[in-house]
Amino acid sequence: MSFDPIVVKKDFPLLEREINGRSIVYLDSANTSQKPRQVIDAMSRFTETSYAPINRSAYQLAAESTDAFEAARAAVRRFINAPKVQEVIFTKNATEALNLVAQSWGVANLRAGDAILLTHMEHHANIVPWHMLAAERGVELRWVPLTADGLLDLTNLPTLLDGAKIFSFTAMSNVLGTLTPVRQLVDAAHAAGAIAIVDGCQYVPHNPTDVQAWGADFVAFSSHKLCGPSGIGVLWGRETLLEEMPPFLGGGNMIADVRLDGFSCAELPAKFEAGTPAITEAVGMHAAISYLSSLGMDNVRAHEVEVTTYAIDKLKTRYGDDITIHGPVDPAVRGATLSFKFKDVHPHDVSQVLDQSNVCVRAGHHCAKPLMKLLGANATARASFYIYNSTADADALADALANAGDLFGF
Amino acid sequence: MPGLEDLYREIILDHYRSPRNRGELAPPAVRAEGHNPLCGDEIQVYLDVKDGIVTDIKIGGQGCSISQSSASMMSAAVKGKPIAEIRNLVRRFKNMMSIEEDDESTPPLDESKPLGDLEALRGVVKFPVRIKCATLAWNTLLDGLDQSI
Ligand SMILES: Cc1ncc(COP(=O)(O)O)c(C=O)c1O
Numbered sequence: 001m002s003f004d005p006i007v008v009k010k011d012f013p014l015l016e017r018e019i020n021g022r023s024i025v026y027l028d029s030a031n032t033s034q035k036p037r038q039v040i041d042a043m044s045r046f047t048e049t050s051y052a053p054i055n056r057s058a059y060q061l062a063a064e065s066t067d068a069f070e071a072a073r074a075a076v077r078r079f080i081n082a083p084k085v086q087e088v089i090f091t092k093n094a095t096e097a098l099n100l101v102a103q104s105w106g107v108a109n110l111r112a113g114d115a116i117l118l119t120h121m122e123h124h125a126n127i128v129p130w131h132m133l134a135a136e137r138g139v140e141l142r143w144v145p146l147t148a149d150g151l152l153d154l155t156n157l158p159t160l161l162d163g164a165k166i167f168s169f170t171a172m173s174n175v176l177g178t179l180t181p182v183r184q185l186v187d188a189a190h191a192a193g194a195i196a197i198v199d200g201c202q203y204v205p206h207n208p209t210d211v212q213a214w215g216a217d218f219v220a221f222s223s224h225k226l227c228g229p230s231g232i233g234v235l236w237g238r239e240t241l242l243e244e245m246p247p248f249l250g251g252g253n254m255i256a257d258v259r260l261d262g263f264s265c266a267e268l269p270a271k272f273e274a275g276t277p278a279i280t281e282a283v284g285m286h287a288a289i290s291y292l293s294s295l296g297m298d299n300v301r302a303h304e305v306e307v308t309t310y311a312i313d314k315l316k317t318r319y320g321d322d323i324t325i326h327g328p329v330d331p332a333v334r335g336a337t338l339s340f341k342f343k344d345v346h347p348h349d350v351s352q353v354l355d356q357s358n359v360c361v362r363a364g365h366h367c368a369k370p371l372m373k374l375l376g377a378n379a380t381a382r383a384s385f386y387i388y389n390s391t392a393d394a395d396a397l398a399d400a401l402a403n404a405g406d407l408f409g410f
Numbered sequence: 411m412p413g414l415e416d417l418y419r420e421i422i423l424d425h426y427r428s429p430r431n432r433g434e435l436a437p438p439a440v441r442a443e444g445h446n447p448l449c450g451d452e453i454q455v456y457l458d459v460k461d462g463i464v465t466d467i468k469i470g471g472q473g474c475s476i477s478q479s480s481a482s483m484m485s486a487a488v489k490g491k492p493i494a495e496i497r498n499l500v501r502r503f504k505n506m507m508s509i510e511e512d513d514e515s516t517p518p519l520d521e522s523k524p525l526g527d528l529e530a531l532r533g534v535v536k537f538p539v540r541i542k543c544a545t546l547a548w549n550t551l552l553d554g555l556d557q558s559i
Binding site: 349369 | 413414417418423448449450451452472473474475476537540543
């Protein structure tokens with residue numbers, strides 16, 4: 001059973017706000033999502049009644065706090081169908097999760113002459129950690145190219161994977177909206193003897209996720225893009241790999257023993273969770289996952305296919321060749337993230353003019369400069385839709401764009 | 411909220427549509443390059459400097475209406491001027507963009523001359539996100555002047 005985005009929107013207090021007497025059309029959820037009342041309330045309730053340190057003290061309050069934190073971990077496990085709860089590592093965000101894999105698994109396993117395969121559509125969070133590792137280890141970085149319509153060009157995949165130890169790729173592009181064939185890429189990586197790392201930052205908030213069906217080795221994502229708070233993210237990893245890996249950050253919570261001459265690590269997941277974690281944020285993320293699950297992730301995806309289809313059609317019908325939408329046009333292989341070029345108006349100016357109608361879109365390089373170079377642009381404007389966006393928001397975008405055309409008089 | 415007319419003044423759009431002093435200068439002209447890391451805009455400023463005077467200036471790169479028109483107006487304002495006067499103008503422009511000076515040893519600002527077309531950019535201050543767009547060319551110019559010594 002599907003849901004009504006207009007009803008969903010009522011759960012989001014911020015989206016009730018008006019600026020200059022007009023409601024807000026929030027089309028920047030690929031950047032970060034808004035938060036429903038259920039998440040805000042869960043966090044305040046926890047702060048007011050149960051907040052205390054976790055894993056450290058014997059009193060009841062601390063036990064309650066620890067239980068709430070671990071319940072969040074269990075909820076994440078179910079949400080992504082991970083086999084084991086101890087495979088769910090809480091990090092600061094997806095960026096930290098990817099750095100963790102690079103600095104721990106990467107440093108332990110890569111030698112000079114090895115290769116890492118990435119794609120041409122990665123976010124900087126899935127590029128820079130590998131550049132850092134490559135510089136440190138004398139490792140070669142390779143790139144899967146793109147086709148003209150913004151899909152991965154897999155023609156030479158086996159060659160690119162030859163000698164690679166890591167294949168790290170996004171399940172969905174934050175610029176083009178492209179959904180990648182995760183299972184196929186994972187299988188190709190494994191056939192070549194490489195591990196497969198999936199950047200799930202854009203995918204997980206918008207689609208049903210099953211890490212076992214993917215067969216991946218690591219998956220990273222952030223809470224703030226799935227209606228949860230910022231400050232917490234997830235690294236899921238196979239237990240066998242996580243067990244073998246050296247720790248990432250050192251400090252409290254991640255140790256079994258510390259002596260003057262050394263230390264030993266705690267069991268998973270604590271081994272990778274040094275220091276006091278984002279406790280209240282874990283509770284908030286749990287509430288966000290429950291919220292999304294009650295809508296149903298299949299329904300979320302179905303809704304986004306519907307809005308995307310409508311928005312692309314609307315913009316194309318109204319503006320024809322004056323608008324170029326980057327990435328695939330077929331909603332079956334893309335998410336609800338639309339980067340576009342409007343006439344010759346610079347994206348910064350587009351978003352400035354749209355802001356006058358309270359239409360919030362991102363303008364910039366979207367932390368994907370290699371991809372922008374390929375598109376031949378320094379920047380694009382990007383409208384991204386989520387559960388609280390209806391077709392009316394696509395109409396508002398189309399209407400507001402007319403002002404940009406008028407003002408710049410092209 | 412300030413209106414778009416505060417930002418997109420006609421004179422700004424004019425400089426955006428017909429930018430002055432576009433192009434390159436061959437070495438030994440100085441070449442300075444600037445980036446706006448926020449939006450990916452790039453700019454190149456080429457300077458011919460003779461006897462302490464910027465005898466020619468050219469602007470390359472691409473960017474939004476604010477960064478491009480600011481660069482265009484800047485090129486028109488500094489061409490043929492002595493470096494000391496240009497440095498004074500850069501400080502006045504940044505002042506107008508409400509950027510505080512961090513060096514207290516600088517001489518007092520000379521504000522005797524009118525700013526001319528540059529006045530049109532005053533409205534940018536009401537759109538704080540765009541201040542970086544407006545100052546990109548000016549910071550790049552400073553870089554070029556430093557190189558020319
Ligand atoms: C595809 C992708 N990967 C990684 C990230 C980084 O996420 P975070 O900033 O939450 O670490 C983002 C966020 O924009 C993203 O879109």
